[in-house]
Amino acid sequence: xxxxxxxxxxxxxxxxxxxxxxxxxxxxxxxxxxxxxxxxxxxxxxxxxxxxxxxxxxxxxxxxxxxxxxxxxxxxxxxxxxxxxxxxxxxxxxxxxxxxxxxxxxxxxxxxxxxxxxxxxxxxxxxxxxxxxxxxxxxxxxxxxxxxxxxxxxxxxxxxxxxxxxxxxxxxxxxxxxxxxxxxx
Amino acid sequence: xxxxxxxxxxxxxxxxxxxxxxxxxxxxxxxxxxxxxxxxxxxxxxxxxxxxxxxxxxxxxxxxxxxxxxxxxxxxxxxxxxxxxxxxxxxxxxxxxxxxxxxxxxxxxxxxxxxxxxxxxxxxxxxxxxxxxxxxxxxxxxxxxxxxxxxxxxxxxxxxxxxxxxxxxxxxxxxxxxxxxxxxxxxxxxxxxxxxxxxxxxxxxxxxxxxxxxxxxxxxxxxxxxxxxxxxxxxxxxxxxxxxxxxxxxxxxxxxxxxxxxxxxxxxxxxxxxxxxxxxxxxxxxxxxxxxxxxxxxxxxxxxxxxxxxxxxxxxxxxxxxxxxxxxxxxxxxxxxxxxxxxxxxxxxxxxxxxxxxxxxxxxxxxxxxxxxxxxxxxxxxxxxxxxxxxxxxxxx
Numbered sequence: 342x343x344x345x346x347x348x349x350x351x352x353x354x355x356x357x358x359x360x361x362x363x364x365x366x367x368x369x370x371x372x373x374x375x376x377x378x379x380x381x382x383x384x385x386x387x388x389x390x391x392x393x394x395x396x397x398x399x400x401x402x403x404x405x406x407x408x409x410x411x412x413x414x415x416x417x418x419x420x421x422x423x424x425x426x427x428x429x430x431x432x433x434x435x436x437x438x439x440x441x442x443x444x445x446x447x448x449x450x451x452x453x454x455x456x457x458x459x460x461x462x463x464x465x466x467x468x469x470x471x472x473x474x475x476x477x478x479x480x481x482x483x484x485x486x487x488x489x490x491x492x493x494x495x496x497x498x499x500x501x502x503x504x505x506x507x508x509x510x511x512x513x514x515x516x517x518x519x520x521x522x523x524x525x526x
Numbered sequence: 527x528x529x530x531x532x533x534x535x536x537x538x539x540x541x542x543x544x545x546x547x548x549x550x551x552x553x554x555x556x557x558x559x560x561x562x563x564x565x566x567x568x569x570x571x572x573x574x575x576x577x578x579x580x581x582x583x584x585x586x587x588x589x590x591x592x593x594x595x596x597x598x599x600x601x602x603x604x605x606x607x608x609x610x611x612x613x614x615x616x617x618x619x620x621x622x623x624x625x626x627x628x629x630x631x632x633x634x635x636x637x638x639x640x641x642x643x644x645x646x647x648x649x650x651x652x653x654x655x656x657x658x659x660x661x662x663x664x665x666x667x668x669x670x671x672x673x674x675x676x677x678x679x680x681x682x683x684x685x686x687x688x689x690x691x692x693x694x695x696x697x698x699x700x701x702x703x704x705x706x707x708x709x710x711x712x713x714x715x716x717x718x719x720x721x722x723x724x725x726x727x728x729x730x731x732x733x734x735x736x737x738x739x740x741x742x743x744x745x746x747x748x749x750x751x752x753x754x755x756x757x758x759x760x761x762x763x764x765x766x767x768x769x770x771x772x773x774x775x776x777x778x779x780x781x782x783x784x785x786x787x788x789x790x791x792x793x794x795x796x797x798x799x800x801x802x803x804x805x806x807x808x809x810x811x812x813x814x815x816x817x818x819x820x821x822x823x824x825x826x827x828x829x830x831x832x833x834x835x836x837x838x839x840x841x842x843x844x845x846x847x848x849x850x851x852x853x854x855x856x857x858x859x860x861x862x863x864x865x866x867x868x869x870x871x872x873x874x875x876x877x878x879x880x881x882x883x884x885x886x887x888x889x890x891x892x893x894x895x896x897x898x899x900x901x902x903x904x905x906x907x908x909x910x911x912x913x914x915x916x917x918x919x920x921x922x923x
Contacts, residue, residue: 377805413890417805444890469809471833 343402343429344453350400350427351381357455358382367506375480376473378414380422385481386506392478394504395419395468400451403430405437412446417470418477421463421507423447428456435460449513459514527755529856530554530576531849532746532765534777539766539842540849545572547825549849550764552576552632554745557598558590558778566629573630579676579707579745580622582637582656583778585611597621611655619659623669633672635707636660640678640775644689649696661702672704674743678773681711684727694731698738705741705760708732712746712772717801718899719750725906730913732757737919746773749799752855753903756870756910758863758921764852766845791837792895793830794848795820796855798877799903802895804837804844814887820880824850863921871907874900 344350351371358369366387373383380397387393397415401408401424408424415422424441426434428450434441441448441461448461468474528551531540537559543549552575555565565578581592585599586606592598600606602614602621611618626634636656641648657675664673677697683689697706710728712719719725732754735742742759744751748771751762765771768789792801797820802810810817821827826847829835837844860866881897914921 377803410890410892413809414805414892417809443886444888469812470805471808472837473805 343427347400347402350402350451353453353455354400354425354451357457361509365505376477377417378411380415384506386504387481392481394506396506396510397422399424402427405434409440409444409446413444416468418468418473420468421447423449425449425451428452457513459510462511462514527759527856527859528761529853530761530763532763532770534559534765534767534770536766539845543846543849547846547850549853554579554763557581557592557595561591562594570630575632577631577633577635578626578629579635580637581778583640583775585639587779589778589780597625615655615659619663623660623663633674636673636675638676638678642775644680657700665702674705674707675700675703676707678709678711679731681713684710685723690727690731694734705743706735707743707745709745709773713774717894718748720899720902722902722905725750725753725902726909729754729757729906729910732759746771748772752799753906755859756863756867756907764849789839791839791841791844793821793844794851796822796851797880798897799900800895800897806891806895809889813889814884822851867907867911871904874904
């Protein structure tokens with residue numbers, strides 16, 4: 342059954358994330374402002390004082406295109422960004438999967454039984470804005486250290502291997518669905 | 527075609543840009559922002575290439591530095607009301623014209639007032655309280671300088687054929703003025719105008735004035751001024767902040783308790799005809815291999831592209847960069863209007879090609895940084911060409 346409103350979807354999604362991230366060192370922020378756009382949810386994984394990994398989520402009942410446009414902004418400060426569509430309206434987003442691949446934005450679905458699936462996990466990428474990374478890490482790093490992932494953000498290579506958060510989400514990837522299955526939907 | 531600085535908040539940037547960088551052809555001084563005692567002391571040579579907008583738009587509302595101008599209606603009578611114009615119109619006209627003459631401005635401007643809801647007798651009010659007293663004083667003193675009339679075209683008027691024609695008929699019946707300082711009200715929430723009727727009707731309005739031998743200086747233009755150039759106005763403007771590139775009466779209302787939203791800094795791209803949100807710039811640098819080509823060189827560019835540059839709306843560099851780039855863009859327009867049409871079609875299509883490349887490179891610009899306005903411009907040009915053919919008009923060479 343589909344959600345009636347985005348608020349309803351958001352609340353359920355929040356509870357889902359909280360249970361998923363229990364006993365981890367990941368913090369959850371709702372509608373984080375002051376960066377570029379306002380992600381519905383921002384997950385920040387920290388290791389002591391350093392920010393290790395950032396994931397942003399944009400929730401939409403059906404407007405995948407608007408979600409994609411907003412989500413791209415979050416790539417400026419996030420390791421990964423996902424657009425999460427109400428599963429009842431997912432088909433249109435899947436039909437336009439190529440745009441998610443093109444802009445390297447993840448695609449997932451969520452329903453009112455709290456079933457969450459990822460259909461496209463974005464490729465490895467570093468947040469593209471040095472300014473916003475610094476701003477974010479200044480906010481979260483207690484000692485105001487301007488580094489991210491323990492390395493110089495201008496020259497580092499992103500690695501997923503050490504991120505507990507990324508590993509949790511990868512495990513939720515819908516195994517049956519891949520790029521080759523695109524036309525089957 | 528000339529381009530004037532539309533001054534407002536931080537007018538010093540415009541002044542510096544004009545005097546030190548040779549950007550633009552002059553300034554339109556804003557009494558809301560510059561005190562009269564400062565304005566009178568400015569270099570005569572600057573003022574001779576500039577003009578003064580009396581900004582009587584809300585004659586009861588003393589906003590900002592308007593309090594320092596004797597000619598402003600609400601400074602003459604406490605609690606000024608419309609009826610006061612009847613007794614004071616000649617004094618106002620004398621004070622306003624004398625002030626402009628004493629400051630050697632390029633030409634004189636007859637002010638106008640703004641109406642949110644246009645009363646049925648508003649043209650009579652404009653005529654009786656502004657046009658007649660100002661022209662009476664102008665003609666009786668045999669003043670040699672050109673005089674222009676300020677005209678605000680409300681958005682509703684622009685989009686309504688009948689009301690637009692009534693206004694045009696009124697303007698074209700006025701004698702003894704050289705031209706119009708023309709302002710199109712813009713209430714759209716988007717950064718660029720994406721309404722075909724608005725843009726096309728604006729072009730037709732300018733064209734009608736030109737056909738009636740009026741000179742036309744268009745104020746408060748954004749990049750759509752480049753589109754309007756096809757119709758041959760004498761000038762358009764370039765402003766720093768959005769409220770100087772988009773006319774709204776809100777700028778002239780005192781809002782003491784209202785929180786003013788700080789704008790996000792943007793960087794103008796000549797090739798893209800767009801102000802790009804600065805937060806996309808690093809994405810473009812990382813994902814689009816030709817990013818260097820879309821941000822033109824200026825003396826301010828190296829500083830803005832330093833990693834440590836602190837983008838903030840109070841930094842002058844993005845705006846001074848814009849003044850330089852935009853004024854050279856206007857200078858490059860072909861003088862012949864027929865050639866200008868083809869020239870603009872080519873560069874607009876080139877802009878669309880670049881936007882497509884940017885998208886293919888994986889950068890998703892939102893509707894306030896993308897090129898979605900350019901298709902409207904191209905369609906407008908086609909509509910205008912068709913209109914010229916069907917009306918047997920030819921653009922001047």
